[in-house]
Amino acid sequence: MVLLQVNAISKGFGELKAVRDVSFSIGSxxxxxxxxxxxxxxxTLMKIMVGILKPDLGTIxxxxxxxxxxxxxxxxxxxxVPESPRLYEFLTGIEYLDFVSDLYGLDRSAKSDRISEFLxxxxxxxxxxxLIHGYxxxxxxxxxxxxxxxxxxxILILDEPLNALDPRSARIxxxxxxxxxxxxxxxxxxxxxxxxxxxxxxxxxxxxxGKIIAEGTAEQLKTKAGSAGSTLEEVFLKLxxxxxxxxxVEALWR
Amino acid sequence: MRARAVYxxxxxxxxxxxxxxxxxxxxxxxxxxxxxxxxxxxxLISLLGGLGYAAFSTYLPTGSTMAxxxxxxxxxxxxxxxxxxxxxxxxxxxxxSQSLQSSSTDLVNWLPIxxxxxxxxxxxxxxxxxxxxxxLLLGASLGPALFFGQSNVWLASVAxxxxxxxxxxxIVEMLRSITxxxxxxxxxxxxxxxxxxxxxLTILVLVFFQLLFSGQIIVYVLRAIVQTVEAxxxxxxxxxxIAVQAVAEGLSVPLLFGLLSLSFSFALxxxxxxxxxxxxxxxxxxxxxxxxxxxxxxAKVRIPGITSAESxxxxxxxRSLIRRREMARFLAIPFVLAASMAIxxxxxxxxxxxxxxxxxxxxxxxxxxxxxxxxxxxxSIGQEGYAVWNIYVAPLETNQFLKAKMxxxxxxxxxxxxxxxxxxxxxxNPAGSDILLLFGLGIVVVLEESAFGLYxxxxxxxxxxxxxxxxxxxxxxxxxxxxxxxxxxxxxTPLLLQPLFADLTAxxxxxxxxxxxxxxxxxxxxxxxxTKLLFENILI
Numbered sequence: 001m002v003l004l005q006v007n008a009i010s011k012g013f014g015e016l017k018a019v020r021d022v023s024f025s026i027g028s029x030x031x032x033x034x035x036x037x038x039x040x041x042x043x044t045l046m047k048i049m050v051g052i053l054k055p056d057l058g059t060i061x062x063x064x065x066x067x068x069x070x071x072x073x074x075x076x077x078x079x080x081v082p083e084s085p086r087l088y089e090f091l092t093g094i095e096y097l098d099f100v101s102d103l104y105g106l107d108r109s110a111k112s113d114r115i116s117e118f119l120x121x122x123x124x125x126x127x128x129x130x131l132i133h134g135y136x137x138x139x140x141x142x143x144x145x146x147x148x149x150x151x152x153x154x155i156l157i158l159d160e161p162l163n164a165l166d167p168r169s170a171r172i173x174x175x176x177x178x179x180x181x182x183x184x185x186x187x188x189x190x191x192x193x194x195x196x197x198x199x200x201x202x203x204x205x206x207x208x209x210g211k212i213i214a215e216g217t218a219e220q221l222k223t224k225a226g227s228a229g230s231t232l233e234e235v236f237l238k239l240x241x242x243x244x245x246x247x248x249v250e251a252l253w254r
Numbered sequence: 255m256r257a258r259a260v261y262x263x264x265x266x267x268x269x270x271x272x273x274x275x276x277x278x279x280x281x282x283x284x285x286x287x288x289x290x291x292x293x294x295x296x297x298l299i300s301l302l303g304g305l306g307y308a309a310f311s312t313y314l315p316t317g318s319t320m321a322x323x324x325x326x327x328x329x330x331x332x333x334x335x336x337x338x339x340x341x342x343x344x345x346x347x348x349x350x351s352q353s354l355q356s357s358s359t360d361l362v363n364w365l366p367i368x369x370x371x372x373x374x375x376x377x378x379x380x381x382x383x384x385x386x387x388x389x390l391l392l393g394a395s396l397g398p399a400l401f402f403g404q405s406n407v408w409l410a411s412v413a414x415x416x417x418x419x420x421x422x423x424x425i426v427e428m429l430r431s432i433t434x435x436x437x438x439x440x441x442x443x444x445x446x447x448x449x450x451x452x453x454x455l456t457i458l459v460l461v462f463f464q465l466l467f468s469g470q471i472i473v474y475v476l477r478a479i480v481q482t483v484e485a486x487x488x489x490x491x492x493x494x495x496i497a498v499q500a501v502a503e504g505l506s507v508p509l510l511f512g513l514l515s516l517s518f519s520f521a522l523x524x525x526x527x528x529x530x531x532x533x534x535x536x537x538x539x540x541x542x543x544x545x546x547x548x549x550x551x552x553a554k555v556r557i558p559g560i561t562s563a564e565s566x567x568x569x570x571x572x573r574s575l576i577r578r579r580e581m582a583r584f585l586a587i588p589f590v591l592a593a594s595m596a597i598x599x600x601x602x603x604x605x606x607x608x609x610x611x612x613x614x615x616x617x618x619x620x621x622x623x624x625x626x627x628x629x630x631x632x633x634s635i636g637q638e639g640y641a642v643w644n645i646y647v648a649p650l651e652t653n654q655f656l657k658a659k660m661x662x663x664x665x666x667x668x669x670x671x672x673x674x675x676x677x678x679x680x681x682x683n684p685a686g687s688d689i690l691l692l693f694g695l696g697i698v699v700v701l702e703e704s705a706f707g708l709y710x711x712x713x714x715x716x717x718x719x720x721x722x723x724x725x726x727x728x729x730x731x732x733x734x735x736x737x738x739x740x741x742x743x744x745x746x747t748p749l750l751l752q753p754l755f756a757d758l759t760a761x762x763x764x765x766x767x768x769x770x771x772x773x774x775x776x777x778x779x780x781x782x783x784x785t786k787l788l789f790e791n792i793l794i
Contacts, residue, residue, distance in 0.1 A: 051647075054790045072650065078647070082643050090574050090577040090578050100644070102565065105561075131577075
């Protein structure tokens with residue numbers, strides 16, 4: 001079943017065309033990795049999918065809702081973590097999660113149970129009554145991830161979710177993503193760590209200069225790039241035309 | 255110490271200070287060169303000096319020369335002391351709104367700059383930034399000084415004001431290191447009570463200095479400084495003023511006090527360097543608010559028609575107002591406005607005996623309410639800062655978001671209206687019907703301003719987080735203040751006309767409330783439309 005349908009999306013900021021005619025779909029029980037160099041349009045596309053940026057052209061269909069026409073309904077179904085999430089630093093961790101739960105209309109017992117479970121799982125227990133102001137970047141990232149998952153979304157959209165996480169927490173988040181997939185909740189997430197993408201994604205989408213340049217499983221991409229035995233990093237650099245790293249380093253060294 | 259590094263650092267810090275204050279692109283681009291600041295100062299002094307001289311030469315009435323000459327000398331003597339005082343004050347206000355987190359992650363902490371270079375650069379930057387203050391005073395006093403042949407005293411005042419500028423800037427540098435250190439230790443121990451104490455102290459400081467800067471009090475302070483200069487010769491901050499006074503009186507000690515002032519300035523610089531070396535990077539602290547185990551929030555008082563999402567935003571905003579250091583300035587507004595109104599009302603009360611002069615009282619009563627609610631409301635969206643994405647991604651309808659935002663402003667506005675009514679009752683003893691009328695009018699204005707302020711907040715939001723964030727663009731805030739006051743006065747117009755149409759009082763009251771209701775509805779409609787537009791595209 002298709003849960004998210006991206007139809008011919010384009011978005012520009014003045015002269016800059018951030019996303020150009022992008023289309024793909026995501027079915028339930030799928031983990032999709034969105035890859036691409038910095039500035040390739042991944043974050044812009046994710047913001048459009050969540051409904052916080054209006055596309056210039058194209059539509060996003062989430063289950064039976066058009067995101068632009070019914071943004072509130074669509075937002076209710078999504079769990080979103082932006083790149084470098086900024087939180088309300090004057091709230092404590094627990095107050096922030098309580099606030100988010102209320103925005104999604106969770107009842108008292110549901111929010112109590114879920115918040116406690118997540119805090120324990122991600123090692124935030126004991127620090128929940130401190131102001132977020134004093135949290136490390138990794139702790140803030142964990143809080144944002146919990147906030148995205150608290151209301152049991154129907155789809156997860158995560159922009160570099162594993163940034164700043166310690167290995168244990170990163171592992172838990174990866175397993176949570178798989179758990180959600182097993183329950184029929186798909187995830188689309190962006191990352192620059194290709195090993196992670198290869199390890200946990202069922203399908204990969206590579207973007208470059210606002211366009212999708214390749215799509216498929218890691219093996220399919222390797223075949224497409226004509227380098228079946230090579231690593232995903234080599235394939236990525238070849239597809240995005242950025243494989244001239246050795247020359248760049250040599251030039252810098254001179 | 256490398257002079258070039260100090261100069262470059264001073265230039266960068268000045269740029270950062272000016273851009274942080276968002277005074278417009280052209281303004282900051284032009285003033286980002288340090289020599290242009292000096293040029294502005296020289297122009298300011300020359301222009302004001304020329305105008306002053308022309309005015310004195312043309313309009314000075316005969317017979318008033320002696321008295322004016324004395325006042326001019328008093329002014330020239332007071333300028334150095336006033337300069338260091340003003341720099342310290344503005345520095346304190348700046349420091350109050352800077353977070354420990356931003357101090358600890360300051361880029362300069364990681365650059366290859368020594369503490370003495372940093373303190374010298376930062377002191378110079380503060381001196382550049384605030385040099386317009388002595389320039390204004392020196393410019394204003396140049397004309398009369400030339401006219402009365404006191405140019406030697408004026409030159410002494412220029413030299414000593416420059417020293418005072420450095421004294422003030424060095425003291426601010428010391429305060430920076432000390433306040434960061436104290437904040438770290440204080441909050442580590444005190445948690446929630448520390449936050450409340452900080453809020454109270456911040457409001458107290460802001461109110462104190464705001465009132466201090468009201469015209470009458472400045473005159474009083476300047477006079478007091480001049481009269482007590484000789485008596486307090488042992489206070490080092492006064493030494494530059496004593497040197498100027500000695501020049502004015504033809505005494506032989508100006509050089510001594512001049513040298514003492516320079517030595518004092520150098521000593522302060524050394525202390526500032528020592529403090530900076532010791533507390534180079536302040537430690538951001540974790541503030542524990544509560545040690546009880548988690549229990550989900552439940553609204554203590556259920557307000558009919560308010561959903562859990564709206565209530566959550568309301569609670570968050572209330573915490574923001576109480577806990578954020580930079581928000582204290584908004585809470586100080588009602589105290590300052592109420593004090594100004596009390597002074598004016600005491601004069602009205604005295605002039606008109608015990609009966610209330612409604613036409614004179616209404617503007618004094620409504621304008622502070624309008625200003626307070628307008629400021630709170632028009633900053634309420636921008637103060638979400640970069641965390642506003644939380645609101646963008648939440649499944650919230652525009653009306654829900656606006657209702658929650660309006661609720662806080664309305665509640666605080668109503669409390670302030672009560673406080674103002676109590677003050678009025680205390681000063682002018684009005685009739686019961688007048689109190690009721692004023693209360694009704696106050697509530698209408700609270701609603702109008704809360705709704706209109708949100709329109710400005712949605713149309714001109716500023717989500718940038720920096721030292722002294724405004725939360726609304728400069729044009730937005732000017733427009734909001736101007737139109738906000740205009741709306742309040744427009745609503746009250748029928749009642750202000752009451753002295754002319756005394757027999758139509760009932761009709762005028764009805765017209766006032768009808769206008770108020772209409773303005774509220776229009777403001778709400780345009781605000782909803784504007785906020786929908788804002789939520790179409792995230793701005794950060």
